[in-house]
Every structure is written in structure tokens, then in C-alpha cells.
Amino acid sequence: MTASASLLSAPIATASLRDELLANRTSTLTRLYQRTFPMVRRHVVERGGTTQDAKDVFQDALVVFYEKTVNGHLVLTCSPSTYLVGVCRHLWQQELSRRRRLPLSELDEAHAQLPDTAVAPVTEPTPALAVLEYVAKLSEKCQRILLSFYYFQQPLEQIAAENDYGSVRSATVQKFKCLERLRKAVRQAVAFTSAH
Template sequence: MGNKKNDIILEGIITGDKIILSDFYKQSTRYVRRYIIQNSGCEQDVEDIVQDALILIYQKLTKDTLELNCSIYTYFYGVCKNIWRNRLRRKKKITLGEAFITENNECFDDSIIDDIEKNEQEHLYRKYFLKLNDSNKKLLNHYFEGKSMREIANLMGYSEGYVRKKKFEAKKRLLEIIEQNSSYFELKACE
């Protein structure tokens, strides 16, 4: 990282320091806002993109995979631009062939685009997971936590066979809900 100001901001992101986060948000969001508004976006889009970019940076920091060769502000702006371009591309508002460009190309490794797309998929999953009934959510949460069918059966008071059947039905229902959404087909088109 090298830069003392970058280090302070990155530490603030990791620890959730409200003062540092607030200052970083104020200083970096105005440029992101201008870019998104000038490129077919609205205020809600700005808030979504900024939050997604912060989450992505936080995840990279906690996994120790963030390689920063520039200012955190430049990096953040580039991540926001790439997320926004990715969404626009899926909405067919800009050409599919447009490259992902930053002010300082050496700031990014190739995996950032993969991380952005993975984040978009997780966001879509979480959004529609909440539409499942409580029983299905509880069962799938246990399953995604890595619990065995026997453990889930004991926790929920069902037989193992019943849990297997309900898990299959819950996953099927979740996929049906997701596939009914146009965002699903936009994500599939990007693959």
C-alpha cells in the first residue's frame, strides 16, 4: 500500500471507523455521482454502486487480496466505474465491446471484473432468497452453512429424507423466483 493516507483509510474500512468512512464517502462519492448521473444513472444508482464498491474493497481487504498501486480514491472510482459499466452493459445501454478503462490501468488486476460479476450474482441471490418462506430460508441457510442433512433434520425436527426433499424443493423454488427476474437473464448474457 505504501501511502500513509491510503493505509489510514483502508484500516478505517476494515475496522468500520465511522469518521474515516464518512470522510472517505464524502470525498469519493461526488466524482462517482457525477460519472453515474452523466451516464444514464440516478441518485439511487449512485448509492447502490458506492455500497457495492465498498463491500468489494472490504472483501478484498479481509481476504488480503487487495493490491493497491495507486490512491484508494482512484482505485475506488475505478471500481465504481467498472461496476456501473457492467450494469449498463447488461442493460444494453452501452455497447458490449466497450473495454473497462481506468484513469490508471496498473491499479487493477484482471480479477476485479470477476469479483464484480460475482458480487452482482450474490446480490441477485440475496434479493430473491428473502422472498422464500421462513421454513425454506431456514433450511437453506443451514445447508449453505455446510451442515449435513442429519444435522439439519435434528435442528428442524424432521426426518433426513424429508429434509432432502424440502431442500430440493426450496432450491427449485429459489431458482424459479430468480429466473422470473430479468436480471437473471442479464447476468446469464454476461457469462
């Protein structure tokens, strides 16, 4: 068994995992995805979700996993795959609870038809500009956090200090929530566009 294969299947020292992620992030995350995603997809689909739901949950879990590992805040007592599956199960349970509280209502035929005057000509923006339009609709704080982290590549420690968060963990959670709001807005726009 190679070192990188054992990295994904057995409990390992978090420092070793951090080193592996820093040395070759893409390769390590790809192997982790290939090993873990089928289990996550099976869990989500068996509980009423879709493959896209599983991808969304897994991506969110992977972001948290990566950030905690690289920042030195993760302590593993199991394999990384087992840890990720556990996080995904928790995230999917939260999503199911949210869906039960806020069910999507189906539009009836009368409401689904929009008058022709309401349809504006659609110009195709570039993907980057389209995403920036959705970022601009977020709160000022979310805009600042996401742009600081993803565009200016500021460390979370700096973002936490600039936004008066008590800890890096608080900044990470807020960044995750802002990213989730952005993803939700984009998904709704894509669903609306593909329905028409």
C-alpha cells in the first residue's frame, strides 16, 4: 500500500495529512473524493436526495475538512474518509431538517405563466461577471469576507481580525454561511433559467 493510499484509509497523524494536502492538494483531494464520494452519494440518495445534493454536501464538507486540516484545527481519530462521511451525514441531516421547515411549494399552471411583457431580453454575461452579480446581492459583510478570502487570498486569521470575530473558527463558519447563500442564489437562478 502506498503512503498516499494509506493516507486516505487509516487513522493518521493530522500533521501528516496537512503536509500531504500542502504538498499536493489536487491529487490528495482527488483521491479522497474518489474513495469517499460514492459512500456519500449512496447515503444521500437512500434518504431522498439526488446526486447533485450529494455533490453539494460533499463539497461543503470537503471545504470545511480542508480548511480545518490546513489551519491545524483538525484532530482525526479515524480515517479521513470516515470523518468526511460523518460530516456529510450531519450536513445532509441538517439539509433535510431545513427542507421540512421550509418546503418548496409547487407553482400551479396559472402562476407558472409569466406575461410576455415581464420577459426582458437576456444577454449572456461571462461566468465571472455572472457570479459577481450574485456576490453584489449579498450583504456587505458577506461580500467583504468572500472577496477577502477568494479574490485577495487573505488568511482567515486576518479576516477574523478585520471583521471583529473572536476566533478563526467564527470567521470560517461565517465564510461558509456566506458561500452557502451565494450557492443558493446561483442554484435558484439556474433552476429558474432552465425551467424557462
